[in-house]
Amino acid sequence: MGSLLGEAAFAGFPNISAEQQKARVEPFDKYDSSLIAHGSAAAQEAARATMRAEAQSAAQASATNSASFAARPTTTKPVKMSVPTFDGKDSESLVFWVREIESALSAGQIYDALAQVAFALSNLGGRASARAWTMARETATPGYFTAWSFMEQELRSTFLLGNVGDGLHGRCPSGSGSDRALPTSAENF
Structure with a gap:
């Protein structure tokens, strides 16, 4: 904190009482905690968004694959078979x-x-x-x-x-x- 606020802000810090030290540090502590919480929440939301995007992408890929398989005919094609005729002579x-x-x-x-x-x-x-x-x-x-x-x-x-x-x-x-x-x-x- 000293590096952020400068040495002057903490120059007389060791000479004041513990309650006064706590009163000075508490707003910075709350601010720091809220930044951490906000960063954590943002990171969690980003992770959720990434997971949703991946899931949506996978679902679209699956739907595309299903559609390509579904587009194929499920019936078999007729096969032309050639068999010699039997005339009854031999x-x-x-x-x-x-x-x-x-x-x-x-x-x-x-x-x-x-x-x-x-x-x-x-x-x-x-x-x-x-x-x-x-x-x-x-x-x-x-x-x-x-x-x-x-x-x-x-x-x-x-x-x-x-x-x-x-x-x-x-x-x-x-x-x-x-x-x-x-x-x-x-x-x-």
């Missing part, structure tokens, strides 16, 4: 066609039974065989194919077994007891 192609259909169904995440049937129907080809057969079944009994697994079984029983028999019959030597040659050919087939 039994081996049915096996591969079924495998490709199942692969496309899982890749396209097609889980609805009717959507699976519709996808499989859209990949049937040929006028006289597979497509005509399935359309005849659907026309005769609407909703005949209710699930892909049922449609697959029907296609296999109709086209796979018939074609295997045709293939065996074609491999039998002509004019040589085809009834006896058939089991042998079936084992070799």
Whole structure:
């Protein structure tokens, strides 16, 4: 305090009574305490303002990030899948066609039974065989194919077994007891 007020203010200070010293120092003490309190309050308010600004900035950043995520579509984009058509002429192609259909169904995440049937129907080809057969079944009994697994079984029983028999019959030597040659050919087939 002596440096602030000067040495003259405190020149006779040691010669006066304690009460007089207290009376002289008390206003300076109050002033000093109020400055400290004001500085402390200002520092606390500045700290609060900084924290509010940081919180607001973080909230805006979060809202911006949320908005950018929310702006993205939540639905998946349709995937174009190309599967060769099955025309019913070759039994081996049915096996591969079924495998490709199942692969496309899982890749396209097609889980609805009717959507699976519709996808499989859209990949049937040929006028006289597979497509005509399935359309005849659907026309005769609407909703005949209710699930892909049922449609697959029907296609296999109709086209796979018939074609295997045709293939065996074609491999039998002509004019040589085809009834006896058939089991042998079936084992070799």
